[in-house]
Amino acid sequence: MEAVKNLFVIPFQDKFIIYRPLLRLAFVGNQAMAQLALRLSDGETASTAGGEAMRFLEEIGFMAPDQAPPAHLDQQFQPANAVLLTTNQCNLRCTYCYANGGLGSLRELPFDIARTAIDYVYQNAIDLGLPSYSVTFHGGGEPVQAWSLMLRATEYARSKPLPCRVAMVSNGVWSPRQREWILKNVDELSISFDGMPGTQNAQRPFASGHGSSVAVMKTLRALDQAGLHYGIRMTAIAPWNTQLPADVSFICHETGCQSIQVEPAFNTQRGQHQGPTEPESMVFADAFMDAFEIACQSHRELVYSGARPWLLATTFCTAPHNALIVNPLGKMVGCYEITNDAHPLAELSTFGNVDNSRVAVDNARRNALLAHLDEGKAACHDCFCQWHCAGDCYTRAYFGALNATDGVSPRCRMNREITARMLLWYIAAGDGVWHGQNACMGEMQLTRVF
């Protein structure tokens, strides 16, 4: 019999989560069961292990060979998705905004650069024989603030023979005219929204200081009434334990949004980047699980990008691999958060330029970035999250590592803690054995990436 590979024994309280990620199989056993599983992974055969335990393992499929690990993404850069970081202007002054959006001199992506980027990804889609390509309007500021550019770029992209899917990340503060256009023209939509009126107003105020809750709730209602499947992107700041579950509950009860992504922010000032401390990471883990259960009870999906047991991936995010991300300076970057040169990872993340006529990819720099990503995963080979966070977000991990005390950052521990508890949740929902089903949302979403 083939030895059991890729096995992890995760201590939890006085028990062990016995986990085969590539087989999408997990259950809880005692120490003796964990030892048996490990002996099997070391090559001991069933005949010598024997007994009821072996029959149990065979019946649940534990003795099956691993499925093939997810494929590495192609190193060749041929993106069919243009992500346009259109402007640094914003009508909100979110207290945690890493980009310090809305302040500083105006930087807006010129249309000619947007057009070049669109031409580039369109041609890639043609060359790859894809049925469509996509354009995404994204962050650093509020895309709607560059309204004319958005209209023009969309019109241009849609004028091409191949269908173009238009996606957008927005704060949801729209005029009726904008709302009408967005509902008609945008295919995928993520609204940044933090929850209860008190939370939203405090964390995401207008530049005037007034709260934005009413305005964004109006948008969400319009989306619900239109029957759109949009996502909500929450940012959660301290105190997570009291705030996050309540905010998720509010979203579940007051909106029709089916998919909520929450990311914690640990910086205490705008324009800053900061990772969690050890206590913060554990408080967030607790709060996330409380919120996760609330979302499950409402049949909604709550996702934190650092803990994704439902996903098998070799990279945390496909952005550095197959998206052409261009910021208002015309620079090609590997992350949506590198909106200007002030970011500490701007130099590492910048691997080309887009101008009025061409996309110039600096392959040496891109390879250096990809090598950096691989280096980040070097410490993951013994971690049960290796196929899930896949080395984590390289920008967030960078700041998280600044608080590491023993080679493992609090963020990494946080991700493991949440992943393990999600596994327990799935095991409980699977009546003792997890076979890859998503307890909350039905079928697994194996293709989801961030």
Added chain:
Amino acid sequence: MIDDNNDKESQEQGQTDEKPQVYAVQKDLGCWRFQRRNFLTAAVYSAVVAAGALAGCEAPSAVTGTPRLTETSTAKNIPAPTSTHAPTSTPTATATATPTLTPTKTRTPTPTATVTSSPTATPVPIPQAAFVSDVTIPDGTVMSPGQKFTKTWRIKNVGTINLGAKTDSVFESGEQMGGTSPVSVGEVTPNSTADISVGLTAPAGVGKHAGQWRLRANGSVSLIPMTVEIFVALQESIAPGKEGVTIQLEGRTMTLPCGSPIPAGWVCSCNCVTAPKACSCDRVCTCDRVCSCDGNCTCNSVGHYWHPN
């Protein structure tokens, strides 16, 4: 000196470790609980639970009070189990220095106690309670600022053992509203109910206010949460030109800030349009819990809503 209970627990722990076992998992009252299962039935997912071996919550961590991963060193072994047998909050050993959660693939069994007795364990009863009703002040009750009230919850002992004389209710999170904590509940026998009352004062700030209290058996074992949720509103009309939500029910008229959730059953009207201020927009809202002046309000048609600065 080892007391009998600990000795028994360690023996049973030893038994558990002697043979491989699998467990059903349950999230209960904020704790993960594990119930040992018969192998054959576990394999086909039926819920036959082997007698005993009910492991309770691990002691809350110092940080958040929630059980978490047992943190291990990077040593090449499986860490020794740490829990006690009973499902109470008996403190257990938790790792301290340089913890990592790195699992190991190398087997070096940790020495464990060996026992010779038969592996028959006795189920350990646990205190259990259920929330029955709000006797007074149901959620969503509207009050004036500073109004004093008594919140009473009714709970029931749904377990098989008494909730002891030291059973109490303690404030846990949210707003305490001046309530004294803990509140003694006293002994509650199985299948009987008890009313728990706490004197509170509505906060001065208008809007929704909520607090969570928790029933504790014998003053230590966390049982069920009990919530108090009120709306504080002003008994006055919205001044002309000011933003706000007017709510009405059975002859009472009160006001709330824009964006406030609307208490169930109340009818609201609002002036909550954020810009431009000069526009008058008093009208009846859709009242779908958050009053936001949805509909045909002409104030928003000016077109610069997205560019206020």
